[in-house]
Amino acid sequence: MDDSRDDADADASPESSAGRPPTLTEARERDADDPLATLRERFFVPDGELYMDGNSLGLCAADAAAALEEAVEQWQTLAIRGWTDADPDWFTYGERLGDRLAGLVGADPAEVVVGNSTTVNIHTLVGTFYDPDRGAEILVNDLDFPTDHYAIRAQLRQAGRDPEEALRVVESRDGRTVDEDDIVAAIDDDVGMVFMPSVLYRSGQLLDVERITEAAHDAGALAGFDLAHSVGVVPHRLSDVGVDFAVWCHYKYLNAGPGAPAGLYVNERHFGVTPALAGWWGHEKETQFEMRHTYTPAPSAGAFQIGTPPILAAAPLDGALNVTEDAGIEALREKSVALTDFLVALVDDRLPDCEVGTPREAARRGGHVAVEHPEAYRISEALKARGVVVDFRTPNVVRVCPSPYYVGFEDVYRVVEHLEAILDDREYERFETRGGGVT
Amino acid sequence: MDDSRDDADADASPESSAGRPPTLTEARERDADDPLATLRERFFVPDGELYMDGNSLGLCAADAAAALEEAVEQWQTLAIRGWTDADPDWFTYGERLGDRLAGLVGADPAEVVVGNSTTVNIHTLVGTFYDPDRGAEILVNDLDFPTDHYAIRAQLRQAGRDPEEALRVVESRDGRTVDEDDIVAAIDDDVGMVFMPSVLYRSGQLLDVERITEAAHDAGALAGFDLAHSVGVVPHRLSDVGVDFAVWCHYKYLNAGPGAPAGLYVNERHFGVTPALAGWWGHEKETQFEMRHTYTPAPSAGAFQIGTPPILAAAPLDGALNVTEDAGIEALREKSVALTDFLVALVDDRLPDCEVGTPREAARRGGHVAVEHPEAYRISEALKARGVVVDFRTPNVVRVCPSPYYVGFEDVYRVVEHLEAILDDREYERFETRGGGVT
Structure with missing residues (x-):
């Protein structure tokens, strides 16, 4: 074979x-x-x-069902103490799953966390890293999955920009694939961010993440990716390549169940920034329960968590990852x-x-x-x-x-x-x- | 008794x-x-x-565990067909739960939906409805749960405002409670939105939602509420009172499990607006899978859904509501x-x-x-x-x-x-x- x-x-x-x-x-x-x-x-x-x-x-997977069953049993027997005493504890559930996922996307464990939905993660990451001073336009392509455009357009509007002007769209030549030459050629000084899928949801084309990232960086732009159709089936080297941020879901190749919480990666050079969608679950863990009204971001990708994580939707991912790691x-x-x-x-x-x-x-x-x-x-x-x-x-x-x-x-x-x-x-x-x- | x-x-x-x-x-x-x-x-x-x-x-509740078990079994036996063929179907899971919750908060079924986390819901609702033309400031209080302030401050920053200037904070006189007189007195023409909890998370004070809403409306401001500490134990009359929007979680009195997806209410007079955090799950259902790149909001609170809903975290709510409804x-x-x-x-x-x-x-x-x-x-x-x-x-x-x-x-x-x-x-x-x- x-x-x-x-x-x-x-x-x-x-x-x-x-x-x-x-x-x-x-x-x-x-x-x-x-x-x-x-x-x-x-x-x-x-x-x-x-x-x-x-x-x-x-x-x-049987492992996914078993992990969920265990989480339910811990809810039944530990109730509130599950946050600290469950095995694994719920308080750091998103970070710990991030640690397990880091190898799949080629990142440092602190650069990956599980939480929110893919679309929410696009909102908070694009909202955080969009900076018109780098270039007012965000580069996407016309074969993207629609929700990516909905989120990016919304974030442009939030930033006071007209998406019709600030969203630059690379057009496919054949309606199936996007030519990386066209992507690279479209990156000029007006582009402050490139956001692309790793794999196109319809044709299955795998884009060259490294080449696009380098081209973005050469032009002073940031590079973000939606890995929904590649995580768990295509290895990535996000840190090596220097990708700035990425999002993905776990309910496709990673078999974590319908609407499982999503994943995200933030390159460590961006640690410490206050997320566009700040929330108490992204607060520095040590002081989260001091209940201060000013937000101190966790010094990791964990800062991009927002609300309380859905443990029962996350547990199957914990089980399903056993299969991925074994293989x-x-x-x-x-x-x-x-x-x-x-x-x-x-x-x-x-x-x-x-x-x-x-x-x-x-x-x-x-x-x-x-x-x-x-x-x-x-x-x-x-x-x-x-x-x-x-x-x-x-x-x-x-x-x-x-x-x-x-x-x-x-x-x-x-x-x-x-x-x-x-x-x-x-x-x-x-x-x-x-x-x-x-x- | x-x-x-x-x-x-x-x-x-x-x-x-x-x-x-x-x-x-x-x-x-x-x-x-x-x-x-x-x-x-x-x-x-x-x-x-x-x-x-x-x-x-x-x-x-046993009903919560049973509903979850059923959802897992449907994942195992129906897989992708669960979105359409499961009972209840997953495609309209958030709307259907909203229908069941409407009575608890005193709303029309179309005004309520389940999805996201409470903090994300604050982000999208405050982000959508904050309009400096109504008044540049958002009124909160100093005994709020911290994540509410994190989200509101972040949304003010997103809108280009300095939270130090645009967040007006009603101060408690005794460190325990907030005087409604002080809230009402603080609402002037500079206030465009009032966002308050129904019940303070620490002291348990129940605020007068109706009075605050009326005072906000009298000043041309909108009124939003965080019902996390009241939903399921205190009846509400959001529609009657004319509250503009509200958020809450289900893992407290509604017994839906750790990190269960949250709820939100949007008064029907606001239907049709494009949410600040637009996502494909809030798209008009009938055309959602035409995969257009322009977003058409669902003509209901359902528009404020964002990403794919976490079915396995939502299922226990479906079961737990049996208990609430029976009681x-x-x-x-x-x-x-x-x-x-x-x-x-x-x-x-x-x-x-x-x-x-x-x-x-x-x-x-x-x-x-x-x-x-x-x-x-x-x-x-x-x-x-x-x-x-x-x-x-x-x-x-x-x-x-x-x-x-x-x-x-x-x-x-x-x-x-x-x-x-x-x-x-x-x-x-x-x-x-x-x-x-x-x-």
Whole structure:
């Protein structure tokens, strides 16, 4: 398996790397050789489903359920004392989870904390670090997930700026991907902040975080990233690269449950600043309960916590991280690349009416693949009716995510078989046309 | 019991209402007559403890645990389909909980939603409704819970104002309570917003929401409230009174678990405004998944949701509300007043070295009582060592909360017996001096 992956990495076309169309036999062989194949046994996988939606909502691991059960039991038996006496204690829950996550994003433990929602974290970080003196404009792209724009526009308005003027948007050339050359070219002296996703939510393109950060810094701008679609499946080196700040959620690849509290990273050079959304849970811990009316920020990313953390929503993350740590982020990435390579090769071979909207080079791809077809919505519905769980994304994307945590090569093979049947028989025509879905 | 409460309500001194010091026999009689006495059986009460801290962290009801277990099971079996197919569905979880809460705060269902933390809700509501054209200053008081000031100061800074100038602080005359006359007198044309707690977190004073709102409106200002220490134990009439907006948490009297998502109310006359912290979960639901980059607010308080809601932290609220609804907020308030009356009378009778820092008139009191003593910290520690769970609040308050959900009159009697023993024997001197605690 190592060999096939090395080949795939070295070659832009996964199909040609194998030299022949992928087969069921090959899928089974690769599953048999997969050192992570047993991870699946640690998850509750919905009966009879091929679950290809782990980048929308990751599945529940037994460890996640157990950690939650323990937290509930501690609420029942310790009540208020849980804040100090629970194991792990609730008072430093966000910081401690940050410590565990630091390795996944390549940061110092003090630079990472868990709390709030991703959107709230964008608000407080953009609100804190936006400084018109660096450059009045914030650079984003037109394929961003909408909430990022809602938050940035709102923060620009809060700062007295007109978003129509202060939001600079890099336009995609093909509607699928954003060219890093275009991003770099758009960074001039008027740009004070660049905020980009690591992986585009629709096409799955993986952006070059290092290059964008360097270009931002060269122009005197700050660089922030939304890692929602990469954390837990793509390793990051945020500190090494010098990224200024980042946000992400834990309910996708990190399997922490619906609406689990989000994560954030702040480079240590920014420690000590008062957050735009200051709150008592970001106060210096030692004096938090002196109840002073003036705010002293914690000397860490912990300052960007705001209110009391939702322990029962955070506990499953504590459990789910056991699985990620046992597997190792490098091995998860390796398997993820192999699975998406395999999927792309199968689409090329078996689905002539579909296009792959995701970059074919592994280094430019996150953990999911955009299978494009004009009837994507109805195809998604037909897949769901067959027990294949995918996301439709407007206007023409069937988003297929073979999460390396619980999806195997044969699963991917079967998904393409289902797609082939749905397309060959125009089975999708039995379904109604409409938009929708939940990321 | 009805009689005694009516007396207490009519008379500022609960002791004199009974005409004699409260006794253990009376406590037992009142428990026997208490129509809410059986509620306690629905909660996990920590073994061997007298839990007087339900205004910091309410206890876990069996219904809360069951609702959470169900949500976890739906995550395990439905995964992504939980957003649409779970019962209750996750997509409208915040709105639906808002519907259930509306009666508790006296609002129209569309005016209430569950989401975010209390502090984040203060940020987005103050940030949205602060308008220097109404008056550049925001009126607060010097006994507020600190996070309220952190958020308001931060929002003033976001709006380009110096909090030292734009935050007007009503000063307490006695360090315990805030005189409504002083609040009303402080509202002039420079004040654009009044933001007050319904119940002060330390002394337990219940402010006159209606009077403050009217005074604010008379001066052309908006009125917002933090109901953290009253929701679930004191009925409110927010819509009738015309309050502009309010926030609260659910982990105190509403027993929803540590860090449960918060609640907020926005008067319907403000529907349609774009929130300061806009996010995709506050977008008009029907078009949320069209993934447009321009934000259309939901035509309800739901617009003030921000990110994806933490379902596993919200589910216990859904269960815990069964208990509140079965009891009825009026009956809960009635029992709460009777319990705190009883406690105040016992403190007067048995603890000559302590003072009651809470107003004696029931109409000016929330659900807890501040028992003051210069050695409050060490007394709190001594109480905890005896299994009596209270909060210390700096500098001199033992905060005792006989939650009407699971505390009885004999419990209150026993707490005062413990206090008496600790004071008579100076038992508290065996404990070290230090500040701390978790609200």
